[in-house]
Amino acid sequence: MMRARWNRGILGVGAIAVLLFSGAAVPAQTLHLPPHEKVVFKNGLTVLLLEKRGVPLVNIAAIVKSGAAADPAGQEGLATMTAGLLRKGTKKRSAQQFAADLDYIGGTFEAEAGPDYTSISEEFLTKDLARGLDLFSDALLHPAFSQGETEKLLAQSQDEVKAAKDDPQTVILSYYSGYLYGTHPYGRPAGGDEVSLKQIRHDAVVNFYEMNYAPGNTIVAVAGDFNAAEMKAKLEDVLGAWPTRTVKPFVIPAPSPVKGKKLLLVDKPDASQAYFAIGNVGVASNDPDRVAIHVVNTILGGRFTSDLNEALRVESGYTYGAESFFDQRKMAGPFAIFSFTKNETTTPAIDLALQVLDKLHKNGVTEEQLKSAKSYIKGQFPPNVETSRQLARIIATHDFYGLGDDEVNQLEARLDAVTPEIARQVIQKHFPAENLVFVVIGQASSIGPAVKKYAANEDARPISDPGFWPPPIAVKH
């Protein structure tokens, strides 16, 4: 059993911000994204190609520009189910045959829906290129969506959603997003909940695919050990034939931050530790202040020596880890402070987290803190662009979010431009102070009375109740 001393990005969210916003260069050697090419096929499909020699692997990643935010209310999890079913049988392969063909070449296939988009990716050896591309296009273009496989996956997912509640760390963001965004699409659980998954019908999956999966609504990025010209021709063969279909782009409305303070207490009677998330609506991925925000958040809660981890772990021993993150999305994603502590120290730990946030507002950041955070971001960045898998994802998401190579290539300069004054403005504008949403998962009988002090408005739910927040709604078919 491994016992890492610090789970970097305890909730696994921080990485997104790093990929999009960390940047470039260390003394003497400036890091640039390798050259890559963009073409748009006649059917409207956007194709990005990046040669990366050395390791004989190819990674291909598609972004379908519709994700969980496009799920109809009451059918949360629909985008996720649709993605999950792509490999569960195609027009020419059964689910078993697909698995056998993929495993035979040691390939990996991943398909999942995030809030903004669905990503489908595959990785295989260069020598298996023909087989690899055939499998990829087969799943993306010709899924069978059989009744039997659909029901099987839905039943499995219902159990998984239920089982996930045994570990508060894996579900706290679902409660937090719901409580923060309410009925806005970003409030919906991407994987669905116990009720919504029962309400998804087979024809809804087929319909979601038809409404969203189309060449004009898709970006395909391929990176790895190949010749770009040859690869382009091969992709034209397998993906160029995908018939054009008109897709109405899904528009996510701009979310509004929560005013005032409110607290949701999720009761888990057997918990010996309380888990908490505190924050408000953050920023969109293309926010002009994104680099300065990344620097300030690194200081607040984005590394081991961050102010939050110093206070809650290093100095007080309240917790194994404390962090803060901005989850950047098409529209403003959540900002949160996250940590956990034993039941007895719940309010001291939350008090301390609030003090750290308050101090950031009062004192801003020093020149020295800025210098350290900038070095940290620069020094830790290169391993994010080391593999073809990472590069395929980066160029695909940049294209999706309308960001350019300068996110990487100019980031050193952008980081250097952040001054204490700019940081002060960014803190005031983007880091919440008075308006805060609290979500606490823990043993209500022991921590409930004490956490009331954080907000006049309080809501409560047992963790065993189906769904997250708001309570799931029944839909009529």
Next chain:
Amino acid sequence: MKTIRLGWLAATILCAGLLGATVAEGQQEFPVASRTLKNGMKVLVQTDHSIPNVALYIFYRIGSRNERPGTTGLSHFFEHMMFNGAKKYGPGELDKVMEANGGSNNAYTTRDVTVYQDWFPRSALSLIYDIESDRIRDLSLDPEKVKSEREVVASERRLSVDNENSGVLDEQLWATSFIAHPYQWPVVGWMSDIEHWTMADLKHHFEMGYSPNNATMVVVGDVSAEEIFKLCETYIEPIPTHAPPPPVTTVEPEQVGERRLVVHKPAQLPLLMLGYHVPRTDSPDFYAMNILRTILFQGESSRMYQRLVDKDQIALDVSSGVEPAFDPSMVEVVAQPKQGVDPQLCEKAIYEELERAASTAVSDTELEKAKNIRLVEFYRQMRTINGRANTIGTYEVFFGDYNKLFDAAKNYSAVTKEDVQRAAKTYFGANNRTVATLVPENGEKVKQ
């Protein structure tokens, strides 16, 4: 969504590195320079200029197997203390200086080893050596830091064991499967030991485990072997040697009958874990066993997935893991039953599949598939400087020679259907297994 998060996830990554690649490719792409310092520390260096960064690993051959009742978890706690101040870099300074210079660090402790990891831009190279030598030579154990770090480790235990069903069950499985050997207690330690170890225990542990001749350093990245050896001469070589840990002489007696245990705990779903005793990592059966486990458990075309998840639809997930080990250890099998399914149904299906593998040879296609999977996993592991540092070190420490890395492909391709069948017969028998079941108990918390 992952249903269960396995404690051995990281270990699986380690094992993935122990697999595959042709000899020629291996040697061509990954030459390693080696030197043993005068104080006994072995240093392995691999140059790779593709990114301007460096991964530095130090493997100490000390883990929870070197502990005793009363001080369980000490290796892991000591790992934490290695970040809490030495002579030159005082409490908190190590992390502050490292991060301010673009570096980051981590560490992990297993039953067998404690491993320190630094990731940094090459501009921070000599700083990292200064920091590492400072804490190896002059660690200070500040009583105040010991006090607060004890709380951190208690929090870590609550997070990964008490509040995670697979953590609780895993701990009980080892404690039941091993009755004599120190593998029986958890790496993180029993809570009562976390609360009670003393300063004297810590000092003794340092004396025992942190001698240079008990360690291997691996450096991969934007460096030359010459400059690393020179830095080692300056910073590491002067560190004095002391006595290594006494050998672990206890041999776990052969298990001669099934053992069963049940954990009652509030939970949404039950959980099933099986443990089978296997030989130490450098045993000749290592490769056949990995091929067998690949055929049984890896990918959606694997026998177990096809049977339990796809066909019978009684489980959400079924997997297997094993950690590198100096002594005879345990292969674990985990199945997450579906709601309303008796875990014994999963047990029965798993036993039938294990029995089939023991009684009938696997197909040529399955064997080929498993070898292909191992090859691709090897490339995945070797494509980052971090993955390579970990893999080179793991081979050196657990196989006794990093060069065995280059024989892995040959060793895998030599595995025959008969080897696979023999492995199934030898290790997956009923008498050799321990069965752990988590039975959900819902409602109010049971007072302990």
